[in-house]
Amino acid sequence: MKKKKNDSTTTSPGSLLRWSLAVLLVLLAAFLIFVYGYLPQKVAQAIAARALVRQALNQTPADDGFKYQDVSFNTPEGIALKGWWMPAAKKGKVKGTIILSHGVFHNRQQVLSRAEFLVQGGYQVLLFDLQGQGESGDSPLSGGLLESRDFNAAYDYLSGEHKLKEPVVFFGFSLGAISALRAGQAHPEEVQAVIADSPLPNLKAYISRRSKGGIFSFLPGFLGRCLSAYDARTGLSLTEKDLDLAPVVEQITAFPVLYITGQKDDLARSEEVEKLFTLTPAPHRRLVFIPDAGHEQTYSQYPIVYKREVFEFLDDLRAGFPKAKDPGAAH
Numbered sequence: 001m002k003k004k005k006n007d008s009t010t011t012s013p014g015s016l017l018r019w020s021l022a023v024l025l026v027l028l029a030a031f032l033i034f035v036y037g038y039l040p041q042k043v044a045q046a047i048a049a050r051a052l053v054r055q056a057l058n059q060t061p062a063d064d065g066f067k068y069q070d071v072s073f074n075t076p077e078g079i080a081l082k083g084w085w086m087p088a089a090k091k092g093k094v095k096g097t098i099i100l101s102h103g104v105f106h107n108r109q110q111v112l113s114r115a116e117f118l119v120q121g122g123y124q125v126l127l128f129d130l131q132g133q134g135e136s137g138d139s140p141l142s143g144g145l146l147e148s149r150d151f152n153a154a155y156d157y158l159s160g161e162h163k164l165k166e167p168v169v170f171f172g173f174s175l176g177a178i179s180a181l182r183a184g185q186a187h188p189e190e191v192q193a194v195i196a197d198s199p200l201p202n203l204k205a206y207i208s209r210r211s212k213g214g215i216f217s218f219l220p221g222f223l224g225r226c227l228s229a230y231d232a233r234t235g236l237s238l239t240e241k242d243l244d245l246a247p248v249v250e251q252i253t254a255f256p257v258l259y260i261t262g263q264k265d266d267l268a269r270s271e272e273v274e275k276l277f278t279l280t281p282a283p284h285r286r287l288v289f290i291p292d293a294g295h296e297q298t299y300s301q302y303p304i305v306y307k308r309e310v311f312e313f314l315d316d317l318r319a320g321f322p323k324a325k326d327p328g329a330a331h
Contacts, residue, residue, distance in 0.1 A: 045233065080136060175200075201275065
């Protein structure tokens with residue numbers, strides 16, 4: 001006699017399909033919660049926490065034989081900014097005034113070597129810590145939006161002290177470069193040129209390359225979720241559009257701009273800096289590529305090349321760009 005099959009142990013194709021779909025839906029829901037809920041919070045937390053860690057100064061210009069003065073001045077919002085005033089080393093007429101600042105999570109010491117070669121070249125330099133960093137007063141990191149006001153505050157301070165000598169140049173590295181470009185665009189009457197070394201183009205450039213959520217940056221809405229989580233932690237109200245540098249440089253028409261980029265920069269990539277350069281309708285814009293240089297190596301990799309290009313730009317600025325170079329020239 002044949003045994004009957006037990007129907008209770010038989011799984012129909014329809015049941016298996018429904019079970020598989022249920023599992024997939026659970027996994028999808030878990031993935032979405034992780035990517036759009038948990039991970040943005042962790043990204044925001046990591047950035048906000050790192051911004052609270054101040055790097056201490058362990059060097060001054062005097063260690064390298066340069067004269068300097070400790071200075072302090074305030075932003076319009078009352079944030080105290082700390083810096084060094086470095087007079088020109090050469091006797092005679094001062095060639096101009098450079099207002100210089102550093103990159104994110106650093107302090108003015110990061111760009112001290114740049115200040116020193118400028119001072120040796122006859123320029124006076126105000127080198128300062130951006131708000132929320134170094135020895136300056138507390139402020140949440142804003143990707144250059146608030147920090148740009150620091151350059152204008154520095155200009156106002158020097159103007160009040162009757163120390164400004166034209167041409168006045170805003171010079172920044174990384175976050176400092178973003179801030180310098182924004183400051184010049186907002187107040188073109190204050191500046192005769194901007195030197196932007198390794199500026200990041202937007203929020204995605206940082207999140208995708210320097211955060212735990214980098215691999216998900218391509219997903220729609222992910223960057224916005226990270227920014228919303230960061231805003232909630234800091235009390236800011238930033239949007240992705242606020243941190244996009246392209247619309248800013250597209251409005252720079254009143255003064256020359258020198259862009260500098262390292263060809264092996266994995267953060268502010270050369271092709272992105274070149275795009276900012278292309279979008280900038282400034283008179284006498286220039287772009288300098290530093291071979292084999294990573295993000296923090298544009299000066300250290302080839303200092304002779306770096307100084308030559310900066311001084312050539314400044315010399316042409318002082319002379320009104322008599323060499324009549326192509327305004328879109330790239331080196």
